[in-house]
Amino acid sequence: MNAQTLKVAGAIVLAIVVFVLWNATFIVHQTEQALVLRFGGVRSVATEPGLYFKLPMIENVVEIDNRVxxxxxxxxxxxxxxxxxxxxxxxxxxxxxxxxxxxxxxxxxxxxxxxxxxxxxxxxxxxxxxxxxxxxxxxxxxxxxxxxxxxxxxxxxxxxxxxxxxxxxxxxxxxxxxEAVYQRMQTERQREAADIRAQGSQLAQTIRARADRDVTVIRADANQQAQEIRGQGDAQVNTILGDAYSLDSDFFAFFRSLQAYTNSLGGGTRWVLSPDSHFFRFLDPAAQGRAPQPAPQAAPAPAINTQD
The missing domain is CATH 3.30.479.30 (Band 7 domain)
Structure with missing residues (x-):
C-alpha cells in the first residue's frame, strides 16, 4: 500500500513538474516576436527565434506577427x-x-x-x-x-x-x-473626324480642279501643235505640188483632174455638162488634140487631204 501511494505521489509530482516546466518555457518562431507580460505590464521582449523561459502562472506571452x-x-x-x-x-x-x-x-x-x-x-x-x-x-x-x-x-x-x-x-x-467624359471624348473624336473628312474633300476638289485645268491646257497645247504640224504639212504639200507642176505641167493637170473626178463624181451625184466640156477633156481622146480651154469656174481644183 505504501508502494502504491509512493507511485501515485510520484506521478503527481512529475505531472506538476511537467506542468511547471511547460508553463515556464515558450518558443518564438521565425515569423513571430513575443512580449512577456507580468500582471499586464511588459517585462521583456523576444525578437529572435528560439526557446525562452518565464515565470509560470505569473507571466504570460503575447505573440506578434513579424512578417510584412x-x-x-x-x-x-x-x-x-x-x-x-x-x-x-x-x-x-x-x-x-x-x-x-x-x-x-x-x-x-x-x-x-x-x-x-x-x-x-x-x-x-x-x-x-x-x-x-x-x-x-x-x-x-x-x-x-x-x-x-x-x-x-x-x-x-x-x-x-x-x-x-x-x-x-x-x-x-x-x-x-x-460616362460624361467618354461621351465628350466621343463627340470630340467625331468632330475631329468630320473636320478631317471635310479637309480631305476640299483637298480632293482642289486636286481635281487642278487636274482638269492641266488637262485643258495640255489639250489646247496639243491642238495648237497639231494645227501647226498640219499647217507645216500643207505647206510642204503645196511646195511639192508646185515643184511637180514646174517639172511637168501636163502630168500635173492630168493628176489634178483625176482628183477632181474622184471628189466630184462620187456619192451618186448627178451632173449635167456639155460633152465637149474642158472638165472631161482627159476622158475624150478626140478632145485631147484640141487647144486647151480655161477650166470652168464651177469645177474648183481640189487639194489633197493631208488629214487622211
Missing amino acids: LDLDLPEQEVIAADQKRLVVDAFARYRVTDPVRFYQTVNNIAGANLRLANIINSTVRSVVAEASFTDIVRTNRSGLMREIQEEVNRQAQGLGLTVIDVQLRRADLPQQNS
Missing part, C-alpha cells in the same frame, strides 16, 4: 485641386517594428489595421487635394505616392509600425463622370 502585412483599403471618393472628383483604391504593406509600442497603442493586428487605415485615408485625401487630376493619374503619381508614404510612415511610427509601401491601385472618375 498587407492592408487593403476600401474605395473612397476624393476631390483634386482642380475640383475633379476621383474614386481611389489604396493598399499598404507594413510590419511591426516596435512590439512594445504596438501592444500599448493598438494591442493587436486588427486594431493596427483600423488605425492605419484611418491614417492612410486621411493622408490620401490631404495630398490629393493639393494635386491636379493630371498629376494624380499620369504625370506625378509616383511623387504623390512617396509623399503619402512618408506622411503615413511618420504617423505610423507612433503605433510601433513601419510602412513599407503605399500605392493607389485605382484612381478613376466616378461612374457618372466617366
Whole structure:
C-alpha cells in the first residue's frame, strides 16, 4: 500500500513538474516576436527565434506577427485641386517594428489595421487635394505616392509600425463622370473626324480642279501643235505640188483632174455638162488634140487631204 501511494505521489509530482516546466518555457518562431507580460505590464521582449523561459502562472506571452502585412483599403471618393472628383483604391504593406509600442497603442493586428487605415485615408485625401487630376493619374503619381508614404510612415511610427509601401491601385472618375467624359471624348473624336473628312474633300476638289485645268491646257497645247504640224504639212504639200507642176505641167493637170473626178463624181451625184466640156477633156481622146480651154469656174481644183 505504501508502494502504491509512493507511485501515485510520484506521478503527481512529475505531472506538476511537467506542468511547471511547460508553463515556464515558450518558443518564438521565425515569423513571430513575443512580449512577456507580468500582471499586464511588459517585462521583456523576444525578437529572435528560439526557446525562452518565464515565470509560470505569473507571466504570460503575447505573440506578434513579424512578417510584412498587407492592408487593403476600401474605395473612397476624393476631390483634386482642380475640383475633379476621383474614386481611389489604396493598399499598404507594413510590419511591426516596435512590439512594445504596438501592444500599448493598438494591442493587436486588427486594431493596427483600423488605425492605419484611418491614417492612410486621411493622408490620401490631404495630398490629393493639393494635386491636379493630371498629376494624380499620369504625370506625378509616383511623387504623390512617396509623399503619402512618408506622411503615413511618420504617423505610423507612433503605433510601433513601419510602412513599407503605399500605392493607389485605382484612381478613376466616378461612374457618372466617366460616362460624361467618354461621351465628350466621343463627340470630340467625331468632330475631329468630320473636320478631317471635310479637309480631305476640299483637298480632293482642289486636286481635281487642278487636274482638269492641266488637262485643258495640255489639250489646247496639243491642238495648237497639231494645227501647226498640219499647217507645216500643207505647206510642204503645196511646195511639192508646185515643184511637180514646174517639172511637168501636163502630168500635173492630168493628176489634178483625176482628183477632181474622184471628189466630184462620187456619192451618186448627178451632173449635167456639155460633152465637149474642158472638165472631161482627159476622158475624150478626140478632145485631147484640141487647144486647151480655161477650166470652168464651177469645177474648183481640189487639194489633197493631208488629214487622211
